[in-house]
Amino acid sequence: MQNTVQKIPDRLAAVLGRIESAAEAVGRSPAEISLLAVSKRHPASAVRELAAAGQQSFGENYVSEALEKIHQLEQLDLQWHYIGPLQSNKTRQVADHFAWVHSVDRPKLLQRLSRQRAADAPPLNCCLQVNIGGEAGKSGIPAEDFSRLADLAACAASLPGLRLRGLMSIPPPTDQVDQQRRQFACLAGLRDRLVAEGHALDTLSMGMSNDLEAAIAEGATLVRVGTALFGPRPD
Numbered sequence: 001m002q003n004t005v006q007k008i009p010d011r012l013a014a015v016l017g018r019i020e021s022a023a024e025a026v027g028r029s030p031a032e033i034s035l036l037a038v039s040k041r042h043p044a045s046a047v048r049e050l051a052a053a054g055q056q057s058f059g060e061n062y063v064s065e066a067l068e069k070i071h072q073l074e075q076l077d078l079q080w081h082y083i084g085p086l087q088s089n090k091t092r093q094v095a096d097h098f099a100w101v102h103s104v105d106r107p108k109l110l111q112r113l114s115r116q117r118a119a120d121a122p123p124l125n126c127c128l129q130v131n132i133g134g135e136a137g138k139s140g141i142p143a144e145d146f147s148r149l150a151d152l153a154a155c156a157a158s159l160p161g162l163r164l165r166g167l168m169s170i171p172p173p174t175d176q177v178d179q180q181r182r183q184f185a186c187l188a189g190l191r192d193r194l195v196a197e198g199h200a201l202d203t204l205s206m207g208m209s210n211d212l213e214a215a216i217a218e219g220a221t222l223v224r225v226g227t228a229l230f231g232p233r234p235d
């Protein structure tokens, strides 16, 4: 355990190095890409360790687990992103405790989040989740259904408690880099179409431990990395 904890700063340096090389390989500035550390199923002590090494933004997938960590780490002034499946009965906690949500795919969720966001808080930053690759039963608006995505974007943009920032996807995992790139390019294309409709989107949330290079090559502005920072998740 001690060993795992001591390696965290080295892992952070390695991931930042990967982001930098991937950006430079396609002529982008590494400064355009932010790193979200996905701390799901890792203890608050691991988050603390990474925060001490300079990481400020953390992503969580399970509301009750997240709230416990947020509470334990209150003093650190971290930025929390909710990236897990979202149900209506959890929107209040997300609106109260997070700066960002990446996983919205229904107007009802947007309406609840906006209504529940405190009036004196900054608007909740939102990404709409798209299902690339068409896996049945997965969250997200099907990539083929642009009109539904456009309607959802219009809904998000109209709500005072929210700030629509962009799109998020978790494409089916593959080791084929060209396939990874095709999937990420699809999300980038949908972002471009929404921008053409007048939405000011600055975020493409895509790429994880195994495919962040392909995501950066296709325009990711935020990569969500768990395993490469924290090691394998405990069960």
Ligand SMILES: *Cc1c(COP(=O)(O)O)cnc(C)c1O
Pocket (backbone or CB within 6 Å): 038, 040, 061, 083, 084, 170, 208, 209, 210, 224, 225, 226, 227, 228
């Ligand atoms: C778990 C998770 C990640 C991180 O995955 P790794 O492969 O561990 O880097 C990123 N995004 C989402 C939505 C996740 O659930």
